[in-house]
Amino acid sequence: MQQNRAPPPRYPEQLTIALLGKKIHIKNVIGNLILNDPSCFDSKSDTLVKGENISFSVINTPDLCDAEYPNPDQRIIDFMAFSHPGLDLFILVVDPENAQEEKVVGQITKLQDVFGEQITKHLVVMSPDLQSLEALAHLEEVFNVPIVAPTDNLPIECRTWCPVGHSFVYEYKDYSQGVVLRRKAAIEKSRAKNNWGSEDTDATSQATLQHNSAPAPPISTSVLAAPDRWFNIVLLGLTGTGKSSSANTILNTGGSKQDITPFRSEASSIPVTSHCEFRFMTKPFGIPVRLVDTPDFFHEDLRDPEAHIEECRKYCQRGQCVVLLVLQLGRFTDGERGILLKLEKRLGWKIREETVLLLTHGDDLRGDLVKHVETHPQLKSIAEMCSFRCHAFNNKILDNKQVTELVKKIPNYKKRFPKIARKEESGCQLS
Structure with a gap:
């Protein structure tokens, strides 16, 4: 039986954002741009990592849509546990190699299947490649989601994309809330044991937390593949x-x-x-x-x-x-x-x-x-x-x-x- 779900609390000073997609290095750059910290995300492996300042908590995810990955359900459960009880914005990062329409449609459809149809109200599709943006522009009407390029004004724009008044809440239609909460407790216990710094020793997850409690100074970061264009x-x-x-x-x-x-x-x-x-x-x-x-x-x-x-x-x-x-x-x-x-x-x-x-x-x-x-x-x-x-x-x-x-x-x-x-x-x- 599905459990009653209370809406997650609102944190008007800090929004939670998930970065989805296939290329970790592009997600790293976009995450750093949101946090105004060029060194927060630097992972070269496809792991679950979190960074934050006083304005944003950003979760850099492995590829949740990769069905070829061993035990893909565990990746999704780990992500839901990491972001429980919900978040404000999903950013699907599309790289040029995976910008074909059928691939992007497949990713969005997969996300809808896993997290529910309402995810598109909290979803932005982002690409640093101009040609990819132009090729995918018509999907704005198909899924009613913004198709955008990352800019130096990304922290401001993220707030405008977040629906006013409520965060996204998981439906738990494929993964029960009990499973997610137990996984959340296990991750937090492992983090505390490792002093919040090293990788989770649990074989089923490599979730880590990077603490950035103070706001970083404003910087200018170019994330365009070809800025001279x-x-x-x-x-x-x-x-x-x-x-x-x-x-x-x-x-x-x-x-x-x-x-x-x-x-x-x-x-x-x-x-x-x-x-x-x-x-x-x-x-x-x-x-x-x-x-x-x-x-x-x-x-x-x-x-x-x-x-x-x-x-x-x-x-x-x-x-x-x-x-x-x-x-x-x-x-x-x-x-x-x-x-x-x-x-x-x-x-x-x-x-x-x-x-x-x-x-x-x-x-x-x-x-x-x-x-x-x-x-x-x-x-x-x-x-x-x-x-x-x-x-x-x-x-x-x-x-x-x-x-x-x-x-x-x-x-x-x-x-x-x-x-x-x-x-x-x-x-x-x-x-």
Whole structure:
């Protein structure tokens, strides 16, 4: 007889996440990215390992869908015992070698068979390979699960993927709760005996626990198989000019958000963006684009500005980026005098060659933008340095056209964005 199950307690400060999939090294990197700790997961063997900080408890699992493994049921029981009474999110990590549709469908179906149909409400399919993501994109509708790439913003995104109000609860339809609880007690006893550090000596399991009780410092970790395939759109400028709002306007191209966490944006005289953040998108550009929001490198409240400049240099590479230098229409401060020259000095190359001057509060513009710029000597000086590539954004509205027109001002845009160029020739707008 099935036992009554009470919902697991909610831990609003710490979420439990399980990493599923076949390639341990990719799961290691994603687990480290979630925990902001590059050394937490480093196992080379397919074992059950747990790492945590104050925000997340991450369980790195062996391949639970491998029917060829001796005694596969024991792997599943061990995992259920390790994560009892439930968890918040499953991440199915798909590597390029196993990205064929039939394999991924088989894995998801297996998970549904073992843990119940409701698992898809707590499931995200993740791949570091762009081609795999594109090939599997239609499965979003089939299983109603996100198909995503890992990013440096993964800790934030994990919270958005977790269903609000409840965790996933095991159904115990194939493995009784009594068996799972007995296995949990055996694992905990073995861990205590081994001082929480070495591998479980029980022959049926190699479950280990890595303790990371203190939060790790933020880091930037690239988990893409081919990071140079991403074209970078980098927004630079001082605090209060509207960099984050402009980035969100680009993210929202198409009239609705693309299931991507927006950049934090609010009116403030102190920096809201405290470090380089980025989001990945392929629509509507037709190529992989990394949209990068940056802090005000010249603000007195920014700690260790050189470290942030060094981070920005990774995305500001000649031939692989466009810079959007963001200023507010109708407001030019002393700090913005010579700003393009100052940025070039800090970044180490003439970014003017790849810069578009982006003016926010475009709804305040009266008349022609170029004429407005020409009548303001400081603006004109900057515009001349970047070959008068100027554009205005009204970040209060969702308007595909203003993004379309911005793209047309990116140097060599037809070569860089052939899909957009073809749409322009056919008279279509971005979508």
